[in-house]
Amino acid sequence: xxxxxxxxxxxxxxxxxxxxxxxxxxxxxxxxxxxxNVAATEEHASVTRWAFDTTFHNSVERRAxxxxxxxxxxxxxxxxxxxxxxSMCEHCHAxxxxxxxxxxxxxxxxPPHLAEAAAxxxxxxxxxxxxxxxxxxxxxxxxxxxxxxxxxxxxxxxxQLPALTPEQYxxxxxxxxxxxxxxxxxGQDGGAHEGSTSGSxxxxxxxxx
Numbered sequence: 001x002x003x004x005x006x007x008x009x010x011x012x013x014x015x016x017x018x019x020x021x022x023x024x025x026x027x028x029x030x031x032x033x034x035x036x037n038v039a040a041t042e043e044h045a046s047v048t049r050w051a052f053d054t055t056f057h058n059s060v061e062r063r064a065x066x067x068x069x070x071x072x073x074x075x076x077x078x079x080x081x082x083x084x085x086x087s088m089c090e091h092c093h094a095x096x097x098x099x100x101x102x103x104x105x106x107x108x109x110x111p112p113h114l115a116e117a118a119a120x121x122x123x124x125x126x127x128x129x130x131x132x133x134x135x136x137x138x139x140x141x142x143x144x145x146x147x148x149x150x151x152x153x154x155x156x157x158x159x160q161l162p163a164l165t166p167e168q169y170x171x172x173x174x175x176x177x178x179x180x181x182x183x184x185x186x187g188q189d190g191g192a193h194e195g196s197t198s199g200s201x202x203x204x205x206x207x208x209x
Contacts, residue, residue, distance in 0.1 A: 040108040052109065056134065060125050063132075067124040073156045081157030082173030084150060089114075089158075092138070097166025107138050119162045126155045 030036050044052070070077075091101040092111040104111055118126070130151050133141030142151060157172070164172075 064125040064128040077156040081153035096169040
């Protein structure tokens, strides 16, 4: 009886090792032969999209845990955030009554419309994404070039997006004030701050943009 149990256990272990070895061999084959098509003109497979999206959300949630958001959001923060958003973010993430730039639709993963997606994220998580960016998504890290006060202004505005009408959106901010593009910023910390995760947050992985 004991010998049969030992044999069965050995068979399970051997089978698991063989399966892992096969998966590793297939992975190396894909990597070295170029079998995987990296073209952005093709959509991700469903399983690939699920893996990226799940990893992204869990990674951001974990690393944003130690961030402390401002105690209150002022109309001045929202107005300043609107100005920054329209010059830095609108071309990828659109806005109420405004579509993303045509070239942004060719990105994979495609940047989300934040007028819908912003409601799914906590302010601390939005701040982490804006500050650190997202690898392999086209979402840049604004932390090295903008201070935290500016980033919290953007967060304040982004969280307002789902409730804005096209007319309200158009009335907020000035897209030309900052000259457009991913530029500027002082790089100094201000406003609220990251907690114990700030040293290990890194750039993270996934896609929220």
